[in-house]
Amino acid sequence: MSLRHRPVPLLIGSIALLAAGVALTGCAASPADAGTTPAAAGASASSVAGAEPTTEQANETLVTQLIADAFPDPDSPDAAAAVQAAVAPDAVAHGAGLAAGPDGLLAQFRADHARVPGAQAVIKHQGADGDLVAVHWQIAEDPNDERTGEAAVDLFRVTDGKITERWSFDQPIPQGTPASGNTNTMFSDLYEPGDQESTPTPDQDEANKKLAVDAYNTLFRDHDVSVLDRAFDPNYLQHNSVAPNGTAALKSFFTGASFPPQQAVLSVSDDGLVWIFSQPVGAASDDPFLAADIFRVDDGLIREHWDVVPTTAG
Numbered sequence: 001m002s003l004r005h006r007p008v009p010l011l012i013g014s015i016a017l018l019a020a021g022v023a024l025t026g027c028a029a030s031p032a033d034a035g036t037t038p039a040a041a042g043a044s045a046s047s048v049a050g051a052e053p054t055t056e057q058a059n060e061t062l063v064t065q066l067i068a069d070a071f072p073d074p075d076s077p078d079a080a081a082a083v084q085a086a087v088a089p090d091a092v093a094h095g096a097g098l099a100a101g102p103d104g105l106l107a108q109f110r111a112d113h114a115r116v117p118g119a120q121a122v123i124k125h126q127g128a129d130g131d132l133v134a135v136h137w138q139i140a141e142d143p144n145d146e147r148t149g150e151a152a153v154d155l156f157r158v159t160d161g162k163i164t165e166r167w168s169f170d171q172p173i174p175q176g177t178p179a180s181g182n183t184n185t186m187f188s189d190l191y192e193p194g195d196q197e198s199t200p201t202p203d204q205d206e207a208n209k210k211l212a213v214d215a216y217n218t219l220f221r222d223h224d225v226s227v228l229d230r231a232f233d234p235n236y237l238q239h240n241s242v243a244p245n246g247t248a249a250l251k252s253f254f255t256g257a258s259f260p261p262q263q264a265v266l267s268v269s270d271d272g273l274v275w276i277f278s279q280p281v282g283a284a285s286d287d288p289f290l291a292a293d294i295f296r297v298d299d300g301l302i303r304e305h306w307d308v309v310p311t312t313a314g
Helices: 053-070 079-087 101-115 202-221 227-230 247-254
Strands: 004-005 085-096 120-131 132-140 150-159 163-174 233-236 260-270 273-280 290-300 299-310
Touching: 004 150, 053 101, 053 120, 053 132, 053 150, 053 163, 079 085, 079 101, 085 101, 101 132, 101 163, 101 273, 120 273, 120 290, 132 260, 132 290, 150 290, 150 299, 163 299, 202 260, 202 273, 202 290, 227 233, 227 299, 247 273
Parallel strands: 004 120, 085 163, 233 299
Antiparallel strands: 120 132, 120 260, 132 150, 150 163, 260 273, 273 290, 290 299
């Protein structure tokens, strides 16, 4: 049992897809209480604007090292020591069945092992923005097989070197051949930039966030499909097997569809990836999030999309 990072560049962008009517109605994580959850509509929701890059890097390292130390054997003394060092005693946990504090995180990892015997944690994408750190990872016995186990996204708030709040999303990885014909895995990176890839600047990360959050809200809150022509690559890559690649499938789905409006509540933008965590419009601050969506943004367009849509309400 070990933690494995996939050595690939972290770039993302595209749109969350509703599965089977309204895929994003499944939920597993509740947002922060009023006063700690940033405002939803349109603006950046990453909590601490302008945090020093060194602080963000330290926060990201804290989270990834915690998973490496605590996930392999949650019952070990090393795991107990790791969570006690990294997680505040009163850390709030949002999600179905999750408990607060260091013991709550160990209990979550034990539950992961119970559902997936021989589980290893395989981090696929990660990002830090302000005081938030997001991790997209696979829970699987075989770290080389992206079609087994579970997909997860965990979001952590780090304050003064301690995790003080966290959200967790997970779902089984779909099996069999999807009706859509889309066989992309829930984790693979398929987009290839036309020019030499470079690390986005902080200003570019903020611009990517604005583009992705605005596009998400325009499509999911306002139900305006014209945004697909303005903000999306027509050949964008979809890692939700409900739909094929490209914007044509999204246009077909959203045109005439009837589902409750939802909007971005929290967002993280780092290294070309924009992570969006959504709620229904009008939801209370402590209502569950609907899903975690990750978008690859490059050269002013959404190019690729991953998501985790929990099946259990929080």
